[in-house]
Amino acid sequence: MPELPEVETVTQSIKRHLVNKSFSSIKIRWPKTLENFSTYDFESKIKGREIVDIYRRAKYIIFDFKSCIMTVHLRMTGKLYVVPKIDKNKKHISVYLQFSDKYLIYEDTRKFGRFNLYDNIGVLNEKLGIEPLTEDLSFNWMRQNLRNRSRQIKSLLLDQSFIVGLGNIYTDEALWYAKIHPLSKSDSIPDEKIKKLVISIKDVLSKSIESGGTTIRDYTYDYSYVGNYVLSLQAYGRKDNKCNRCDNLITKHVVAQRGTYICLECQKQ
DNA sequence: CCATGAACCTGGTCGC
């Protein structure tokens, strides 16, 4: 489901309910969801502890309890939302936590999502790359780091140890805006296009956040709102539609094992 | 170092 804009939207939507509150119980319906801790750990380290902050890092939602953090990764179909009452008709609720008189629900059709418990954010930071919406992502950084390796650009942009937050949709979108073919080798992209790529990444992600993300099928936030950035997509999902720049038809390919949408006229290799 | 394929899961869609 979610890339950076969707995770950011979900994070903000649950944050206002939960900051300064504490969880009183947890119920597990799909045990694998808790990857590195148990309900026993919940009892001793999380239960009754104040949630000091909730924030996003990469595609993780972080619950900060000061003495430890709980991370949630939604993977493909995870949904995290607050409701006053549990909906018994929901078939795929993997976990739910009670706080005050409400519930934080974790629903996940494909069951790929995971909760983890850590002492601090250090473990995550070690394996994660830079945040694209900060000044860490600059033209100079990008040029330097595209040139010191030779990777297919799409595969590199999807790599969370390089830049975090981009997934299949926003990678295709950013490459379309920058007129870069997804199979281009990272060390053969001209400066002008690198410059455009950096701007496009920031632009696409921030515009999408403003629209509440992109809903293709599963993604919703706050129980049922959909993301409207789907209306702004230029490449992703637009097979056989006209490119909005040149009237050539968008075609679908496979790059880095992912469905990939390209305007072969604009995005020459 | 880099690319590829499989695994983890369920459900929707498409062609016959």
Place this chain on the structure above:
DNA sequence: TGCGACCAGGTTCATG
């Protein structure tokens, strides 16, 4: 209507 094949906003691990 039914059934199989293929596809899906992600990540990780094993293999050349």
